[in-house]
Amino acid sequence: MTVQLFIPCFTDQLFPETAFNTVRILEKVGCNVIYNPQQTCCGQPAYNAGFWDEAKQVGHKFLHDFADDLVIVSPSASCTGMIKNAYNNLFTNTMVHNRCRSIQGNIHELSDFLVNVLKKDYFGAELEGRAVYHDSCSALRECHIRDEPRQLLSNVEGLELVEMKHTDTCCGFGGTFAVKFEAISSAMAEQKVHHALEREADYIISTDSSCLLHLQGYIDKHRLPIKTMHLADVLAHGWANI
Incomplete structure (x- = not known):
């Protein structure tokens, strides 16, 4: 399976080894991992602070940094939850409504993807x-x-x-x-x-x-x-x- 990797800014800046380990795990189970280096933030900090217009700008970029027909995996439940839930408030009935819904359906937190999609729970750790x-x-x-x-x-x-x-x-x-x-x-x-x-x-x-x-x-x-x-x-x- 080909998967897109979403590394949140928090992980990218402070815990890069967690990002690399996510790649190692996905490759160990046979996934072809794609990483777009142009990706940035999902917009959660601005959204949670009440700056929804700014969050929408960042979120709009996120929706176009990822293909809407491929699985997206992230080692962050927080950012995954932002996209799955808060994006409803930002993009429902907008020009990117359908693209947003597709990406919301394709994004998974790492453990959810491993257990519920790939049906894998042992990696030799x-x-x-x-x-x-x-x-x-x-x-x-x-x-x-x-x-x-x-x-x-x-x-x-x-x-x-x-x-x-x-x-x-x-x-x-x-x-x-x-x-x-x-x-x-x-x-x-x-x-x-x-x-x-x-x-x-x-x-x-x-x-x-x-x-x-x-x-x-x-x-x-x-x-x-x-x-x-x-x-x-x-x-x-x-x-x-x-």
Whole structure:
């Protein structure tokens, strides 16, 4: 299968290895991966801040950076959710209505694509330790992804996956929320990390780099014995040339 790769700006700028690992995983299962270097943002930051006109301009570019008849895969539930849901508010009954609907139907977050489209859940990954999975708000509520990442992680050799309390509550990032409401955001991160530590976890794993950046910031500040990892980095661990 030929797939288009959408790497969100957050991943591109701060976590490029997660992008490369996404390519490695897709190629390992036989996909021909296409990457358009002209792609930029999906428009989510502007949209969430209330600047819908600006978000529409960015989103219009996104709709023309990708073919509307090929699958699009992204290692971000947040950006995938933006396109699948918020684009309804931006492009319904516009000149790009039909193109938008086609792309909305073709875009998948990585775990959703692997499990539900390709029916693949084993990649030979190895990672020693105990982990909890953090359900990001976008993955759970916008993309309806819950079991897929857990299914993939259950097949990682050496990894013990346990559930923490309130796994489906927000980590406190929320884009500009973390800037506008720093104290509340930090308290939410503290709660999430300590729920993980209660389970004696070595890793907090998620589908969204933005959540992981936020949580890792709290972990680093307080020098806690735990680290965050993106799902793609876990699935490539132990066999990819990294």
